[in-house]
Amino acid sequence: xxxxxxxxxxxxxxxxxxxxxxxxxxxxxxxxxxxxxxxxxxxxxxxxxxxxxxxxxxxxxxxxxxxxxxxxxxxxxxxxxxxxxxxxxxxxxxxxxxxxxxxxxxxxxxxxxxxxxxxxxxxxxxxxxxxxxxxxxxxxxxxxxxxxxxxxxxxxxxxxxxxxxxxxxxxxxxxxxxxxxxxxxxxxxxxxxxxxxxxxxxxxxx
Amino acid sequence: xxxxxxxxxxxxxxxxxxxxxxxxxxxxxxxxxxxxxxxxxxxxxxxxxxxxxxxxxxxxxxxxxxxxxxxxxxxxxxxxxxxxxxxxxxxxxxxxxxxxxxxxxxxxxxxxxxxxxxxxxxxxxxxxxxxxxxxxxxxxxxxxxxxxxxxxxxxxxxxxxxxxxxxxxxxxxxxxxxxxxxxxxxxxxxxxxxxxxxxxxxxxxx
Numbered sequence: 306x307x308x309x310x311x312x313x314x315x316x317x318x319x320x321x322x323x324x325x326x327x328x329x330x331x332x333x334x335x336x337x338x339x340x341x342x343x344x345x346x347x348x349x350x351x352x353x354x355x356x357x358x359x360x361x362x363x364x365x366x367x368x369x370x371x372x373x374x375x376x377x378x379x380x381x382x383x384x385x386x387x388x389x390x391x392x393x394x395x396x397x398x399x400x401x402x403x404x405x406x407x408x409x410x411x412x413x414x415x416x417x418x419x420x421x422x423x424x425x426x427x428x429x430x431x432x433x434x435x436x437x438x439x440x441x442x443x444x445x446x447x448x449x450x451x452x453x454x455x456x457x458x459x460x461x462x463x464x465x466x467x468x469x470x471x472x473x474x475x476x477x478x479x480x481x482x483x484x485x486x487x488x489x490x491x492x493x494x495x496x497x498x499x500x501x502x503x504x505x506x507x508x509x510x511x
Numbered sequence: 512x513x514x515x516x517x518x519x520x521x522x523x524x525x526x527x528x529x530x531x532x533x534x535x536x537x538x539x540x541x542x543x544x545x546x547x548x549x550x551x552x553x554x555x556x557x558x559x560x561x562x563x564x565x566x567x568x569x570x571x572x573x574x575x576x577x578x579x580x581x582x583x584x585x586x587x588x589x590x591x592x593x594x595x596x597x598x599x600x601x602x603x604x605x606x607x608x609x610x611x612x613x614x615x616x617x618x619x620x621x622x623x624x625x626x627x628x629x630x631x632x633x634x635x636x637x638x639x640x641x642x643x644x645x646x647x648x649x650x651x652x653x654x655x656x657x658x659x660x661x662x663x664x665x666x667x668x669x670x671x672x673x674x675x676x677x678x679x680x681x682x683x684x685x686x687x688x689x690x691x692x693x694x695x696x697x698x699x700x701x702x703x704x705x706x707x708x709x710x711x712x713x714x715x716x717x
């Protein structure tokens with residue numbers, strides 16, 4: 306199927322199903338019902354069945370899903386079967402914090418390098434990730450065929466940095482700044498706004 | 512209006528409008544059109560008008576919104592006018608990284624303390640935030656009237672930790688684990704899954 310046909314929210318959920326299936330497989334489980342899998346993933350069974358319909362025909366009704374082959378099928382649909390190179394732009398407080406976080410690599414992403422304007426940070430690796438001057442970023446992206454970037458620059462520099470990333474071939478940006486980024490069609494931005502998540506929670510506190 | 516009447520997504524967007532308005536106010540702007548404000552916030556004008564309708568009657572058609580009074584009105588609706596105490600549970604790689612991130616405080620949240628099971632980490636403050644033994648957590652929550660927690664424990668411990676938080680009066684959890692948390696009604700969970708955000712991006716990379 307064409308990538309554009311798969312809704313963005315379905316891509317998220319398929320990743321979650323894939324993780325649940327990996328966990329089941331690690332625990333020696335061979336088949337799982339749609340009820341159990343949907344509960345583990347925190348979705349309604351109808352949602353699970355709809356999402357899995359994007360993966361083509363699967364299993365026999367009443368027998369549940371075969372864990373290993375469903376995991377492999379989803380992996381093929383998502384294309385998440387090899388380590389993807391990523392760069393990080395802006396090695397300030399949050400950027401440095403993310404470089405120290407080991408979870409990205411575990412899920413198949415390798416932060417090859419970080420870039421910063423501040424010469425004080427440059428050439429001092431953070432958790433084995435080198436920090437280079439941002440002027441060297443275009444060449445690095447090209448040489449290493451990097452397609453994804455994590456953006457942690459100050460909000461005032463966010464759009465400029467995004468423009469530069471896109472001009473040099475970056476197709477996906479994980480945006481940790483509060484800026485609303487404007488990018489050309491074909492470039493995808495996922496935004497994570499940590500403070501906004503807390504703000505939204507605090508609204509519900511009595 | 513009742514808090515339950517305001518949709519969760521509208522709460523997010525109101526926070527975004529509030530930030531845009533603060534920025535305008537800092538720059539001496541007194542009035543803003545709904546077109547300009549919606550563009551800055553990355554939403555459609557109709558969405559903005561609908562969201563602002565939750566705040567009651569506002570301004571005069573054709574004159575744009577008064578920046579300062581709209582900001583204050585939204586602040587009152589959201590109730591985000593004072594520093595909210597937060598605790599962090601699990602001071603591993605990601606937890607420590609978040610403690611080093613200064614952005615929460617800037618947005619009105621103070622991480623009072625972190626809790627961990629690992630005695631090696633305990634009593635060594637990270638960026639001035641003390642790290643205590645998790646056995647002292649219930650008393651701390653009660654004494655400091657904490658209502659919000661950031662959860663960064665290993666996925667296998669996530670539900671147990673969430674249960675303990677809820678039992679001690681926590682009403683909002685910012686969940687950084689990949690676990691799907693089950694909590695009683697009245698408790699709100701916002702989940703941030705950093706690796707999942709990258710996975711979802713990587714799907715769209717050609």
